């Protein structure tokens with residue numbers, strides 16, 4: 001019997017909404033300030049498939065915010081697989097929403113890099129403005145100059161030390177940071193802001209993004225935390241969604257991610273709250289929300305802690321320096337800020353959204369139907385894949401470090417400020433070794449990248465890693 005509360009992790013939104021609100025506001029206090037140079041934006045949804053609806057919805061929404069901020073299409077570069085709007089599962093063909101009460105955010109989004117052109121090679125070469133290295137797509141690259149401001153927003157599945165691209169392609173933290181160092185060395189920006197929404201997203205920068213590059217990175221979660229999808233469709237007809245359900249036809253998918261939705265909706269809050277500022281101080285609001293949610297924190301251990309890396313002093317820059325000036329016409333984007341500030345929502349940990357979808361499908365299909373049976377079969381498959389990779393990794397740990405210590409070594413988390421792994425090349429090659437013997441890591445399985453990093457950190461040789469992986473996964 002599957003307990004849906006255990007598996008799909010349904011819970012109240014707590015911490016992130018507070019943290020992001022405060023972060024967002026400390027940045028946006030200066031919203032109206034002007035800036036020199038051109039503003040450039042790169043938006044990336046690193047996933048595909050219906051159950052990942054929210055990543056492309058996030059990117060479309062972010063695009064609409066940039067447009068409302070006055071940026072031109074020639075300075076906005078969008079990576080999205082583009083399989084959502086016309087997806088056969090989409091109850092609103094041709095439309096993508098990012099909020100239960102939201103209107104279409106898909107309309108007008110430039111299709112610079114879609115389908116298979118959404119890949120790491122193109123992402124890197126676009127940012128480095130290396131047109132000859134770009135394959136396919138619109139060919140638009142980030143041709144920024146020394147006075148320009150760059151905003152990069154990447155929303156996706158993550159894991160310790162990695163983010164992904166469609167079809168299981170992964171980008172390691174050192175590859176990302178090396179690319180950013182190259183961009184800095186090319187002298188083609190004044191400041192760069194990187195927002196990253198993914199599980200364990202802090203691990204992409206912690207201990208490896210140096211200061212002095214004029215880069216400010218904000219991540220949805222700590223290096224060892226999941227991040228969360230939000231506005232997730234009800235799983236059964238009798239569920240109450242605490243007022244934050246997506247429209248009923250969106251069963252089992254999440255419309256947004258907590259972090260993304262939080263910063264984007266927060267931006268609208270700036271506009272709508274301007275008149276209220278005198279009567280409603282930030283601190284008062286913070287205390288109210290904090291008090292109300294603090295009681296839930298110890299019990300509802302969900303949500304994530306937004307982190308900052310790099311040149312943090314930049315966080316006091318006006319958001320407008322990156323996202324454009326306030327537009328008086330923001331209402332056409334129809335994001336309802338109030339709907340989020342009620343701070344109860346339906347969130348599902350990012351790694352479990354596929355499970356949530358299948359579970360919901362199974363729950364809602366008529367008794368005895370093929371649909372119910374198929375959903376059940378897929379659900380069982382997914383569950384057994386999960387326990388298989390868990391047990392393979394556990395077995396490997398036992399072989400390498402002994403039954404007593406194996407678990408402890410694999411799951412140990414390094415203190416903040418220390419990178420996930422000392423030798424990133426080791427990590428990349430040991431992941432390959434593991435996959436050779438034990439099969440490709442999936443979105444779920446990649447949570448074990450931390451264990452593999454710890455194997456590198458423990459100084460295990462590649463010969464031993466190969467031999468033990470083969471043994472662990474032989475049965």
Ligand SMILES: *[C@@H]1O[C@H](CO)[C@@H](O)[C@H](O)[C@H]1NC(C)=O
Pocket residue numbers: 082083085086094
């Ligand atoms: C989606 O369908 C519309 C209408 O048929 C079409 O114009 C559009 O090109 C399609 N988009 C994609 C990505 O297939």
Ligand SMILES: *[C@@H]1O[C@H](CO)[C@@H](O)[C@H](O)[C@H]1NC(C)=O
Pocket residue numbers: 125128130132133134
């Ligand atoms: C640009 O891309 C080409 C082709 O991939 C590559 O050979 C070259 O090294 C790249 N240049 C830079 C500056 O990254």
Ligand SMILES: *[C@@H]1O[C@H](CO)[C@@H](O)[C@H](O)[C@H]1NC(C)=O
Pocket residue numbers: 327328329
């Ligand atoms: C706001 O909308 C009005 C009416 O659609 C339009 O005339 C005006 O140019 C818009 N202003 C801005 C700043 O986009």
Ligand SMILES: CC(=O)N[C@H]1CO[C@H](CO)[C@@H](O)[C@@H]1O
Pocket residue numbers: 012291292293295296299
């Ligand atoms: C789900 C849950 O425990 N919610 C509680 C959060 O904290 C407030 C204030 O203490 C309670 O009223 C809720 O019941």
